[in-house]
Amino acid sequence: MLSFWVVATAITLMVAAILIRAVLRGAKREVESRAASDVAVYRAQLDEVDRDVARGVIAKADAERVHAEIARRLIAADKAQSAEHASTDRAPAYVAFAVITVAVLGSVISYWWLGAPGYGDMALKDRIAFAEEVRLSRPKQEVAEASLPPFADPIDIDPRYKELLTQLRSTVARRPDDVQGHVLLAQQERRIGNFIAAKEAQQRVLSLKGADVTAQDLADLGELQVISAGGYVSPEAEMSLRAALNKDPQNGPARYYLGLMLAQTGRPDQAFRIWDALLRAGPEDAVWIPPILEQIEELAQLAGVRYSIPAIGGTAERGPTAADVANAQDMTPAERMEMIGSMVEGLSERLGTEGGPATDWARLISSLGVLGESQRAAAIYANAIDVFADDKDALELINAAGRKAGVTD
Template identity: 75%
Template structure:
C-alpha cells in the first residue's frame, strides 16, 4: 500500500508541475510577440509627437509617419485578438491532454509490465526464493486435473480405435506384462493421450524395479510433463533425476531439468545446461528446436551476452588432445607456433560465448603444456564456478587441472 501512496504522490506532483508550466506558458504566450509589437508601436507614436514638439520633424512628415504607425498598431491589435480567441486555447488543451495520457499510460504500462508491490531482491534472496518456488510448486495431479479431458483425435479411424480398445483391455487383463505396458505407453503417446501413457510407463518402470533403463526413466518424466501441459512437476523431476543418476549424459533428462530450472526462477542454471546441449548436438535432436526458440531470451534473463553458436557439425573447436601431446615434444618456439593461436582463439570464445566442459578442460591442459600455470589455475577456478552442480563436468575439469599441475 505504501508503494502506491508514494508512486501516486510522485505522479500527482509531476503532473501538477507540468500543468502549471503549460498554463503559465499560455499566459505568457497570450501577450508575447503581438503584445510586444503593440507596445513598440505606441512608443513610436509618442516619440513622433515629441519630435514634432521639439521641431525635429515637420508636421506633414509627422502625420505620414503617424498614419503608418497607426495602421500597423491596428493590424497588431487585430492579430492579438485573433490569437487570443483561436490559437492559444487549442495548444493548452492539447498539452493538458498529452499530460493526462502520459499519466494514465504510465500507470497502465506498469500494471502490464511491472510487479506492483514486489521490490528488488538481492541475488541471495532470489536464489532462496527460486528454491522455495521449486519445493512448493503444484503436484502432477493438480496440473493434470487443470487440463481438459482427452478426446480421441478426429482423424483417428475406426479400425485403429478398435485396436487401441483391444490393447487397453489386454494390458488391463495382464498387469505384469512389461512388453504390453511399453507398447501401450507408446501408442497412447502417439494419439496424445498422455495421462494414460504416464500410467502405462509408470507401471513399466515399477515392474522393472531397479532395472529400468535411463531412457525409460527419462521417458516417464517427459510423459508426465506432456500430460501436465509442459509443466515440470515434482514427480516429473524425480523421474528425470533418477535417469541422470544412471546416465549423467541423458539429453532428454538434461533438457527437461533445464526447463524445470527456467520455470522455477533459475535461468542461470537452465541456460548453462541448454547451452551445453546445443553445442553437443546433433542438429536433428528433438530438444534442439525448443532450445533455439528460447535460449536467447533465457540468456538475457541470466545476464549473459550470448550469440547462438554453430551446431550439428560434431567437430571440436580448439586444440585436441593429440595436438597437446605433440606440442609437448616440440621446442618452445615450435610449440607456440603450433598451439598458441588455437589457445588464444579457444580462450576468447569461452570468455565471450561459453562452451561445454570438454573445451574448458582442453584449454586448461593446453596452458599447462605451454607452462602458463597461473593462467591455467585461474581458468580452472572459473570453470569450477561455471559448472557448479554438474559433477561430471567438474570431474572432467579437475582431471585437466591435475594434468596441467594446478590441482592436487
C-alpha cells in the same frame, strides 16, 4: 520503500515545474509574436514618418494623413494586445495545472494497479532462495494432471487403427509382465495424445526392466510426465530427468526438460546455460533444437546475458572426447601429446573466451589429468567451481572430473 517515494515525489515535482514553465513561456511568446509585434511595427512607422517630414521627403499635409492612419492602426493593435493579455493571463496556468494533475494521478493509479507498492527489489541471494522455495513447493504430478481436461479419442481416428489399439490395450492388460507390449502401448497412446495412459505404460516398462533400465527409458518417462501435465515439469518429472542424467549426462531430452524446469522455477541463468550448451552441441536436427530457438533469446534477457544464436552443433567435435582420453592412456607420453594436446588447447582457449557447458569443463579437467598437467587442471577446476557455483548438477560433473584428475578428494 520510503526512499523510493521520496525520489518519485522529487522527480514528479521537477517534471511538473518544467512543464509549467514551458507552458507559461510558450503562451507569453505566442502573445508577443502577434499583437505586441504589430504595436512595435506601427510605432516604428510613426517615427519614420516624423523623420521623413523633418528631411522634407513628404509634405506636412500628407504626413498628417499618413500619421493619422498609422495611429488608428496602432490604437487597434494596442487594444488587441490588451485583449490577448486578458484572455491568456490565466489560461496557461489552468492548462499546466490540469496536465500535471492528470499526469501525476495517472502515474500513481497505474503504478498502484500494475506495480507492486510496498515491495522492494530482491537481492540476488534472496532471489536464488526464493527460486529454490518455488521449486520445492511446486504442485505434484497428479495435481497438474487433474487440472487438465480429460482425454477424449480424436474424432478423426481411423476405425481400423482404433480397433487395433483396443486389442493392444486388452492384450497388455492380460499380460502385465510383457515389457515389449507396454513399450508398444506407451508409443501408441502417445501417438493419439493419450499422454497419461502413455506415461503409465512407460512407468510399467521401467518397473519391469528394473536394473536394466536405460537413461533413455528414464528420459522418455520424464518427457511423458511433462507432456501429460501440459508442459509443466513436476517434482516427479524432475526425479525421472535427473535419474536419466545420472546415467547419461549428455541425454538431450532430459537436459532440455531440466532446463525448462529451471526456467519455470525462477532460475533463467541456469536454464540458459543448459540450453545454450544444447544448441552448441547439436545436432541441428535434434527435436529439442526448435523449442530452444523459440525461447532462448527471451531466456537470455531474463538471465542478463547479451546473446546471439550460436552455430548449432558448432562445438560438438571440439575438444577431446571420452574415447580420446581412454585411448590416450595406452600411449606413450609423446603419442598422447600428439593425439590430444592440440584438442586440449583448443578446448581450453574456447572455454576461456566463450565459456561453455559443465561437460566441456569436466572434459578439459580430465584430459589435463591424463596428460599429467596437475597444476593446470587444479587451476581450471577452481575456475569451474566459481563459474557453476549455483548449479548443483554442474558441480557434480566438475567434482567428478577433479577427482579423476587427482586435484580434489
